[in-house]
Amino acid sequence: MPELAEVETIRRDVAALYAGRAITGVEVHGVRSVRRHAVPGEFISRVAGRRLVAARRRGKYLLLDLDGGDTVVAHLGMSGQLLTADPGQPLARHTHVRLAFDTGPDLRFVDPRTFGQMWVTRPEQGAIPELSHLGFDPLEDPDAADLVAALTRRPTRLKPLLMDQSRVAGIGNMYADEILFAARLRPDRPAASLSATETRRLYRAMVSVLTDAVAHRGSSLADEQYRDLYGRVGEYQKKHKVYARGGQPCPRCRAEITRVRTGGRSSFYCTSCQT
DNA sequence: ACAAATACCTGTAAGC
DNA sequence: TGCTTACAGGTATTTG
Numbered sequence: 068m069p070e071l072a073e074v075e076t077i078r079r080d081v082a083a084l085y086a087g088r089a090i091t092g093v094e095v096h097g098v099r100s101v102r103r104h105a106v107p108g109e110f111i112s113r114v115a116g117r118r119l120v121a122a123r124r125r126g127k128y129l130l131l132d133l134d135g136g137d138t139v140v141a142h143l144g145m146s147g148q149l150l151t152a153d154p155g156q157p158l159a160r161h162t163h164v165r166l167a168f169d170t171g172p173d174l175r176f177v178d179p180r181t182f183g184q185m186w187v188t189r190p191e192q193g194a195i196p197e198l199s200h201l202g203f204d205p206l207e208d209p210d211a212a213d214l215v216a217a218l219t220r221r222p223t224r225l226k227p228l229l230m231d232q233s234r235v236a237g238i239g240n241m242y243a244d245e246i247l248f249a250a251r252l253r254p255d256r257p258a259a260s261l262s263a264t265e266t267r268r269l270y271r272a273m274v275s276v277l278t279d280a281v282a283h284r285g286s287s288l289a290d291e292q293y294r295d296l297y298g299r300v301g302e303y304q305k306k307h308k309v310y311a312r313g314g315q316p317c318p319r320c321r322a323e324i325t326r327v328r329t330g331g332r333s334s335f336y337c338t339s340c341q342t
Numbered sequence: 343a344c345a346a347a348t349a350c351c352t353g354t355a356a357g358c
Numbered sequence: 359t360g361c362t363t364a365c366a367g368g369t370a371t372t373t374g
Contacts, residue, residue, distance in 0.1 A: 068366080068367065068368085069368095070368095099351090127368080142368080142369090143368095144351090144367085144368060144369085145351090145366070145367045145368060146351085146352080146353085146366090146367095161352090178351095179351080179352055179353065180350090180351045180352050180353080180366090180367090181350085181351055181352080182350075182351065182367080182368060182369075183368090221343095221344085223344090223345085224345095227345085230368090232368085232369085239367075239368070240366095240367060240368090241367095288366080289354095289366095290353075290354070290366075292353090292366085329346080329347095330346060330347055330348080331347085331348085331364095331365080331366090331367080332366095332367070333365090333366090333367095
């Protein structure tokens, strides 16, 4: 699933391939993908004719800055893909938005489950108004003090805390499990109960897991739903220690990895060495 | 006031 | 074989 590491992988490739190019054509084939706009024409008219000047990221959101001061925000939801494609290539199934450029390939937004979306907005001092609720970004803006603040702001359990985008931006179900394993902490551990040592362990685990995941171009699960800009799968799933590995031996202590379901979501962890 | 559950989606796979 | 059901999960909303 596209979380921070996957979006960052896409961001780098988008910046390398499209920065400086002018968007000459915008097609919206799935109105749900631009649902923030009252009409798709609003999105189209504000994007068409603009030049893409930079690609940024905040949490799981990809920000495409345009000349003239607007920014296209893209969120991939759980099945969204941003793919580069030759302009002559037929549109793949579930292609909802197509951006054509003055030269070179299209940038296409494909999203079967339609949880993802794109919209255009006007940043204020670089910040996206719709994203003002997001907490700190563990790679863009790493700060141990911010994690401490998130832990003490309101008591909660560790896993929901890591996935709460208003506290830490960019972590989803998959990386929350991997981070908590690396930190040797249980997902249901009350945040307020952490010692200073454990807090430091959690912070280091968060940064190192996400950094490693970006270095391996993100994770593609069994359904290979996540693809990078060029349609390739990631490599980091090979390094997962617990996620989707229920019943297998813990790579650290050989105990059986447990799967717990809450609210239709699965958590994987080792009851033996995660405390 | 908070946590947990549910709605929104569709492709895939498992079960009968 | 063909149908139904479960599952994946980010975010917004509703329920307990």
